[in-house]
Amino acid sequence: MKILSISFYARDTKRVAQELLGKILVHKNFRGKIVETEAYFGTGDPASHAFRGLTKRSKTMFGPPGRAYVYFTYGMHWMLNVVTEKDGTPGAVLIRALESSLSTNGPAKLTKAFGITGKLNGAELNKRDFCILDSKDKPEIASSKRIGVSNDLNRNLRFYIEGNKFVSK
């Protein structure tokens, strides 16, 4: 299988979020199919870390696409995102759930299961031990509002594979 190229990520965040469904996330010897994502923009999206402009934490979202944006929250959880849009434009896709043999049906659970931490923040997703593989999968995509967001836009920016058992509850 082929590693997704930078040009895949350098597009509209919402479109990348949808097209990431069915792709394979690889970290070290772990791999799992992406079954749930959420799109986060910068400008005009109060729920996004990039909303208030470039800060120490959101810096990665403003950087070049195809990189991992990993951040720490609630004093105990890591979240894995993929940076989208061209360099200088903020945008990221939160990976919320994977289909794998491990317990990965939640954004903090999959980072724990795959051993993903802040050390990977800003890492490019183009290495054999950390990347996303293309797939011929043509999943049936469903959408809803984002989860756990207090300031959400009135838009469906969460995408998941219809009927997949690994989607978070």
Added chain:
DNA sequence: GCCTCGATTGACT
């Protein structure tokens, strides 16, 4: 500097 709260989860009533 100080204070609040979070793109969550799991344990408990």
Added chain:
DNA sequence: GTCAATCGAGGCA
């Protein structure tokens, strides 16, 4: 259904 865990980023003074 409710709530604690646990700490750094970000807002504000």
